[in-house]
Amino acid sequence: MSNQVPEDGTMLPLMEEFYTIQGEGYHTGKAAYFIRLGGCDVGCHWCDVKESWDANLHPLTSAEQIVENALKHPAKTVVITGGEPLLYNLTYLTQKLREAGIQIFLETSGAYPLTGYWDWICLSPKKFKGPRQDVLAAAGELKVIVFNKSDFQWAEEHAKFVGKNCKLYLQPEWSKAAEMTPLIIDYVKDNPKWEISLQTHKYLNIP
Numbered sequence: 001m002s003n004q005v006p007e008d009g010t011m012l013p014l015m016e017e018f019y020t021i022q023g024e025g026y027h028t029g030k031a032a033y034f035i036r037l038g039g040c041d042v043g044c045h046w047c048d049v050k051e052s053w054d055a056n057l058h059p060l061t062s063a064e065q066i067v068e069n070a071l072k073h074p075a076k077t078v079v080i081t082g083g084e085p086l087l088y089n090l091t092y093l094t095q096k097l098r099e100a101g102i103q104i105f106l107e108t109s110g111a112y113p114l115t116g117y118w119d120w121i122c123l124s125p126k127k128f129k130g131p132r133q134d135v136l137a138a139a140g141e142l143k144v145i146v147f148n149k150s151d152f153q154w155a156e157e158h159a160k161f162v163g164k165n166c167k168l169y170l171q172p173e174w175s176k177a178a179e180m181t182p183l184i185i186d187y188v189k190d191n192p193k194w195e196i197s198l199q200t201h202k203y204l205n206i207p
Contacts, residue, residue: 023201090116
């Protein structure tokens with residue numbers, strides 16, 4: 001974590017921000033403004049935004065500027081992702097977004113304490129640094145990336161700790177999709193509490 005990031009979260013390392021269509025999970029197909037924060041020490045080898053890992057590469061940006069940028073777009077929905085956004089105190093930013101009338105969704109590995117005000121939390125736990133109980137309990141959606149066959153059992157272990165109304169998703173890791181998708185289809189047919197999440201933005205060539 002960058003030493004320069006203030007503990008009150010008034011300035012955050014902004015890697016990129018863009019208006020697009022949410023491609024995966026519960027909110028697939030919805031227009032949303034993505035705020036990607038730099039900084040992550042979870043270190044997934046298949047991460048598709050490894051340039052996000054070093055927070056020091058990304059400019060500290062005021063929460064007010066981030067909110068102003070988000071308000072330029074028709075959809076009043078923001079997705080805060082990373083990196084690992086919970087490295088930082090997100091209370092100030094989410095409070096400002098909420099005051100602006102924006103719905104706020106979080107995408108997190110759950111490895112750090114939960115801060116902020118959220119309309120939806122997508123928890124995508126990682127083996128390299130497991131999720132905390134407070135994030136498991138708060139998640140609206142548990143999205144497990146399936147990279148190999150052992151990930152099904154790993155998914156079940158985490159499903160025990162989320163709330164009873166939490167949506168359960170299995171998503172093939174993109175580079176293994178051809179191999180894993182048939183296994184996921186069979187698994188969901190046998191275990192219908194799970195649903196399939198696909199990275200539809202990659203099929204549709206949506207950035």
